[in-house]
Amino acid sequence: MLSFILRRLGTMALTMLCLTLVVFFLINLDPNLKKLAISQTEMHTSAEQLESWLVNHGYRQNFFSRYGQWLGVVPKQPVTDPATGKPGRRFSFCNDPVEPTFSGVLQGDFGCSTKFKTTVASKLFPALGATGILMFWVLVVMVPISLLIGILAGMREGSRTDRTLSVASIASTATPEYVSGVIFTVIFASWLGLLNGSAASASRGITFYNFTLPVMTLAIYGIGYIARMTRASMVEVMTQQYIRTARLKGLSFGSVVVKHALRNALIAPFTVIMLQFPWLLTGVVIVEVMFRYQGFGYTLVEAAGNNDIDLLLGCSLVSVFIVLITQLISDVGYAFLNPRIRVQ
Amino acid sequence: MQLEYIGAFNVVLGVLARFWPVWIALVLVMGASFAYKKRLGLYGQLFDSSVGIVGVGICLFWLFTAIFASTISPFNPLVQIPIMKDALPGAVEPQSGLVYLFGGDKLARDVFSRMVYGSQIVLIIAPAATGFALMVGITLGLPAGYYGGRIDTVLSFLANLVLAFPVILLFYLLVTPGIMETPIPYMMAGLFFLFPIIFFSVLFWTRYKKRPDRLYILLGLTLIIGGWVYAGLVFDADPFRIIHIDPNQLNIFVAVVFASSPGVFRIVRGLVMDIKTRDYVAAAQTRGESPWYIMLWEILPNARGPLIVDACLRIGYTTILLGTLGYFGLGLAPESPDWGTAIKDASRLLRSFIHPALPPTIALMSFVLGLNLLADSLREQSMKD
Numbered sequence: 177m178l179s180f181i182l183r184r185l186g187t188m189a190l191t192m193l194c195l196t197l198v199v200f201f202l203i204n205l206d207p208n209l210k211k212l213a214i215s216q217t218e219m220h221t222s223a224e225q226l227e228s229w230l231v232n233h234g235y236r237q238n239f240f241s242r243y244g245q246w247l248g249v250v251p252k253q254p255v256t257d258p259a260t261g262k263p264g265r266r267f268s269f270c271n272d273p274v275e276p277t278f279s280g281v282l283q284g285d286f287g288c289s290t291k292f293k294t295t296v297a298s299k300l301f302p303a304l305g306a307t308g309i310l311m312f313w314v315l316v317v318m319v320p321i322s323l324l325i326g327i328l329a330g331m332r333e334g335s336r337t338d339r340t341l342s343v344a345s346i347a348s349t350a351t352p353e354y355v356s357g358v359i360f361t362v363i364f365a366s367w368l369g370l371l372n373g374s375a376a377s378a379s380r381g382i383t384f385y386n387f388t389l390p391v392m393t394l395a396i397y398g399i400g401y402i403a404r405m406t407r408a409s410m411v412e413v414m415t416q417q418y419i420r421t422a423r424l425k426g427l428s429f430g431s432v433v434v435k436h437a438l439r440n441a442l443i444a445p446f447t448v449i450m451l452q453f454p455w456l457l458t459g460v461v462i463v464e465v466m467f468r469y470q471g472f473g474y475t476l477v478e479a480a481g482n483n484d485i486d487l488l489l490g491c492s493l494v495s496v497f498i499v500l501i502t503q504l505i506s507d508v509g510y511a512f513l514n515p516r517i518r519v520q
Numbered sequence: 521m522q523l524e525y526i527g528a529f530n531v532v533l534g535v536l537a538r539f540w541p542v543w544i545a546l547v548l549v550m551g552a553s554f555a556y557k558k559r560l561g562l563y564g565q566l567f568d569s570s571v572g573i574v575g576v577g578i579c580l581f582w583l584f585t586a587i588f589a590s591t592i593s594p595f596n597p598l599v600q601i602p603i604m605k606d607a608l609p610g611a612v613e614p615q616s617g618l619v620y621l622f623g624g625d626k627l628a629r630d631v632f633s634r635m636v637y638g639s640q641i642v643l644i645i646a647p648a649a650t651g652f653a654l655m656v657g658i659t660l661g662l663p664a665g666y667y668g669g670r671i672d673t674v675l676s677f678l679a680n681l682v683l684a685f686p687v688i689l690l691f692y693l694l695v696t697p698g699i700m701e702t703p704i705p706y707m708m709a710g711l712f713f714l715f716p717i718i719f720f721s722v723l724f725w726t727r728y729k730k731r732p733d734r735l736y737i738l739l740g741l742t743l744i745i746g747g748w749v750y751a752g753l754v755f756d757a758d759p760f761r762i763i764h765i766d767p768n769q770l771n772i773f774v775a776v777v778f779a780s781s782p783g784v785f786r787i788v789r790g791l792v793m794d795i796k797t798r799d800y801v802a803a804a805q806t807r808g809e810s811p812w813y814i815m816l817w818e819i820l821p822n823a824r825g826p827l828i829v830d831a832c833l834r835i836g837y838t839t840i841l842l843g844t845l846g847y848f849g850l851g852l853a854p855e856s857p858d859w860g861t862a863i864k865d866a867s868r869l870l871r872s873f874i875h876p877a878l879p880p881t882i883a884l885m886s887f888v889l890g891l892n893l894l895a896d897s898l899r900e901q902s903m904k905d
Contacts, residue, residue, distance in 0.1 A: 187677075191677075191680065191681055191684055194681055195681060195684060195685065199689075199693065202693040202694070202699075202704075203693065205698060205699065205702050205704075206701075206702070207696075207697075207698030207699070207701045207702065208696070208698045210698075211698055342896075343571070343893075346889065346892045346893060346896055347889055349892060350836065350885055350888040350889035350891075350892050351885050351888075352840045352843060352844070352884075352888075354843060354844065354847045354860070354863055354864075354867070354881075355843070355863070355881045355884055355885050357867070358863060358866070358867050358870065358877045358878075358881045359878075359881060361867075361870050362870065362874045362877065362878065365870075366870060366871070366874050454684075454686060457686045457688075458686055458687050458688045458844070461686075461688045462688075462844065462847065465848075466867060473688075476688070476689065476692075477692075477848070480689070480692035480693075488692075491689070492685075492689055495686045495689060496684050496685070496686075499683075499684045499685075499686065500684055
C-alpha cells in the first residue's frame with residue numbers, strides 16, 4: 177500500500193512537471209508576451225519600447241532558464257536597471273531578491289502578479305479560501321441530496337419513483353452551470369425577488385440571501401451525475417443473493433435497504449464524488465464569474481484574461497494538484513472501503 | 521415612435537407557425553421510423569420506449585431547425601434594427617410588419633432568429649468534433665488496450681496529462697486570439713485530422729489485403745476524399761473552395777477535439793482490454809490474423825454498443841463545452857449567434873431584461889437533454905440484447 181502511494185506520488189510529480197512546462201510554454205508565446213507588455217506600459221508605445229520593457233523585466237531570457245527560475249532549480253537573477261546599471265527588482269510591488277538566489281515554487285515563492293500588483297501568494301491563497309467555503313457548502317448540499325435520490329431510485333428498479341427520479345437526474349446533467357445560473361437568477365432574483373443575483377457581497381459575509389444562488393447553481397449539475405451512479409450501484413446491490421436471503425428470512429424492506437444494501441451501495445459513489453472535484457473546478461470558474469464572487473475561479477479568469485503569467489501558473493499548479501490528489505484519494509479510499517480490492 | 525405588440529397567445533402561435541418546415545419533416549421522419557421500426561435495428565428499438573421517442577424527437581427537431589434555419593428565421597441574425605433595441609417579446613417591426621417573436625437584444629437583433637441560427641453552429645461543430653475525437657481515441661485506444669505494455673503506459677500517461685487539465689484552463693490557453701499568430705493550432709489540426717485517414721486506410725487494408733480490386737478502389741477513395749478535406753481544413757487550400765473553415769473556428773474545433781479525445785481513448789482502451797480475452801479473439805489469433813485486423817474487425821464491432829452511447833453523451837458534452845467557450849467569449853466572433861455567446865451577452869443584463877436570456881438557455885438545455893435521453897434509452901436497449 178505504501179509503495180503504491182509513493183509510486184502514485186511520483187507519477188503525480190512528473191505529471192505536474194509536464195503540465196506546468198506546457199502551461200509555461202503556451203503562456204510565454206510571443207503574442208501573449210506582447211499583449212502583456214502592451215497592457216503593462218502606457219498607451220501608444222512603440223514596438224521598440226515594448227521590446228525593451230520585456231527585456232528589462234526579464235521576459236527575454238532563455239526559456240528553460242526562466243522555467244528553472246520559476247521552479248526554483250535555477251537561481252533567480254535580478255534585472256539590471258539600464259539607467260544606473262545596478263541590480264534591481266523586476267516589479268516594485270513585490271520583493272524579488274536583489275541578489276541571485278534560488279527562489280521559485282519549490283522554495284514557496286510563486287512570483288508576482290502583474291494584474292493585481294502584488295505577490296501571487298497574497299492573491300491566490302485568500303481566493304482559494306473563499307472558493308473552499310463555496311465548495312464546502314456545495315458538497316453539503318450536493319452529496320446528501322444526490323445520494324438520497326440515487327438510493328430512492330435504485331431501491332425498486334423500474335418503479336414510477338425510479339423513472340421520475342432518473343429523468344430528473346438526466347435533466348440536471350443536461351443543465352450546465354451557465355444555463356441553470358441564468359434560469360435560477362431569473363426565477364429567484366428577478367421574478368420572486370427572494371435571493372440576490374450577485375454574490376459580490378459574500379466576500380464580506382456569507383448570508384442565505386447572497387450565497388444560495390451560487391451554491392444551488394453549482395450543485396445542480398453534479399447532483400444528477402452522482403445520483404445516476406448511486407442508482408446504478410444500488411440497483412446492482414439489490415439483485416445480490418444476500419439481499420434476497422435477508423428478505424426471505426422476514427426482514428422488512430426498509431431495514432434490508434438501510435442495514436444490508438446501503439453500505440455496499442455507497443462504495444462506488446465515493447469514487448464518483450471524489451472524481452467530481454475536477455468538474456466542480458470548471459463549474460466554480462463559471463459560477464464565480466457569473467455571480468461575481470471573488471474566489472479562485474474569478475482569479476483564474478482575471479489572470480488568463482490579462483495574461484498575468486505568474487498568477488496563471490500558480491492557478492494551474494493549484495488546479496492540477498487538486499485534480500491529481502483527488503484521484504489518489506479516490507483510489508486509496510476505494511481500496512480502503514472495499515476489502516475485496518487489493519492495490520499492487 | 522411607439523412599438524406595436526401582439527399578445528402572448530399570438531407569440532406562441534407565431535413561433536409554432538415559423539417552425540412549419542420542422543414540423544413537416546418531423547412528422548414524415550418520425551412516422552416513417554415508427555411504421556418501419558421492426559426493420560431498423562437499434563434505431564427502431566428506440567421507438568419502443570417513451571424516453572427514446574422524446575430523445576429522438578428533440579434531436580431531430582434541432583437537426584431540422586439547423587437545416588431549415590434560413591426559412592424559419594424571419595430576420596437576419598446579425599442585422600440590427602435600431603428601433604427594436606431591447607424590444608419585448610411580440611414587438612412588431614414597423615418596416616416589414618414581421619414580429620420579433622422573442623423580442624430584441626441589446627444590439628436590437630431578433631432573439632428568435634439568433635436562437636435558430638445558433639443551432640447551425642452547434643449542430644455542425646459538436647458532432648464533427650465528436651467524430652474526430654472518436655477517430656483519435658479509437659486509433660490510439662485500440663493498440664493501447666490490445667498490446668498493453670510500454671505503448672499503453674506512454675499513451676495512458678499522455679491521456680491522463682490532458683485529463684488532469686481543468687477544461688477551462690485548457691481553453692484559456694489554447695483558444696486565445698494570440699495563438700492564431702503561431703503555428704500551434706495548425707500543427708494540432710494537421711495531427712488530429714490525419715487520424716481519420718489513417719483509421720480508414722488501415723481499416724480497408726487489413727480487410728481487403730488479398731483482394732486488390734476492392735482494396736485499390738477503397739484506399740484510393742479514402743486518400744482522395746481524406747486528402748481533399750485535409751487540404752481544405754488544415755491549409756485552407758481546397759481547390760474547389762467548398763470546404764472552408766474560419767481560422768478561429770478551426771481553433772475551437774481543435775481545442776474541443778483535444779479536450780475530448782482522451783476520454784474516448786480511456787473508454788476504448790477499457791473495452792478492448794475486456795473484449796480481447798474473448799474466445800473469438802483467440803480464434804482469430806489462432807487463424808493467424810494480423811493484430812490490426814483483430815482490433816478493427818473483431819474487437820471494434822463488438823465494442824460498438826458502449827461507444828454509440830458514449831458518442832451521444834459526448835455530443836451533448838461538446839455542446840456544453842461550446843457554450844462554455846461562448847460564455848467566456850473565447851474563440852467565436854463576438855456577434856456570432858451561437859447559444860453560449862448569446863447567454864453571455866444576456867446574462868450581464870439580467871437585472872433589466874430577462875427575455876434575451878431565456879431562448880438560448882432553453883435551446884441549449886433541451887438539445888443536451890434530448891441527446892442524454894437518447895443515450896439513456898440506447899443504453900437500455902443494448903442491455904436487453
